[in-house]
Amino acid sequence: xxxxxxxxxxxxxxxxxxxxxxxxxxxxxxxxxxSRGIPELDILMAMEDLNGLIRETMRLQPVAFGIxxxxxxxxxxxxxxxxxxxxVLLFTTAxxxxxxxxxxxxxxxxxxxxxxxxxxKQIAFSPFGKGPHACLGVGLADIMLPLNMGLIxxxxxxxxxxxxxxxxxxxxxxxxxSKNFKIRISHRxxx
Numbered sequence: 001x002x003x004x005x006x007x008x009x010x011x012x013x014x015x016x017x018x019x020x021x022x023x024x025x026x027x028x029x030x031x032x033x034x035s036r037g038i039p040e041l042d043i044l045m046a047m048e049d050l051n052g053l054i055r056e057t058m059r060l061q062p063v064a065f066g067i068x069x070x071x072x073x074x075x076x077x078x079x080x081x082x083x084x085x086x087x088v089l090l091f092t093t094a095x096x097x098x099x100x101x102x103x104x105x106x107x108x109x110x111x112x113x114x115x116x117x118x119x120x121k122q123i124a125f126s127p128f129g130k131g132p133h134a135c136l137g138v139g140l141a142d143i144m145l146p147l148n149m150g151l152i153x154x155x156x157x158x159x160x161x162x163x164x165x166x167x168x169x170x171x172x173x174x175x176x177x178s179k180n181f182k183i184r185i186s187h188r189x190x191x
Contacts, residue, residue: 050149065092
């Protein structure tokens with residue numbers, strides 16, 4: 001799960017660098033909370049803008065987009081024959097782009113995860129898989145992502161260290177940012 005968290009961090013940083021008004025909005029929330037020290041878990045989880053950023057990034061750029069399972073018996077699925085012992089790739093995040101679950105699915109909208117919408121609480125939101133085979137590290141990632149992003153944003157100025165228009169998503173085997181993605185960091189002045 002640490003590699004998944006690290007990959008998500010790259011996508012989060014990229015999103016913030018591409019959208020300065022969003023970065024300013026998240027920065028205000030981070031400064032208000034982290035200026036009092038490292039927040040308690042309930043306060044960290046209540047950070048609506050930061051957690052909205054994380055959830056929306058995971059919805060649109062899921063790094064754990066599917067899971068592999070082995071068929072335990074022969075079966076047909078939509079006119080495709082699957083045989084016992086074959087590996088099947090299940091795209092658990094396929095509905096992240098489904099307008100039945102996420103209106104305007106291509107729009108980046110951190111408000112999706114607030115009351116009354118709560119779009120992360122529906123079955124279609126599954127950046128870590130679903131059910132008994134969901135990622136075991138989901139609880140850890142739910143803490144590490146906002147905590148690490150909050151600490152980075154509170155303590156460091158970030159700016160692009162490359163041409164962001166030339167950064168691509170590659171697959172190795174999961175989605176990652178291309179190797180030309182670079183950021184420059186410097187200490188922030190006291191918030």
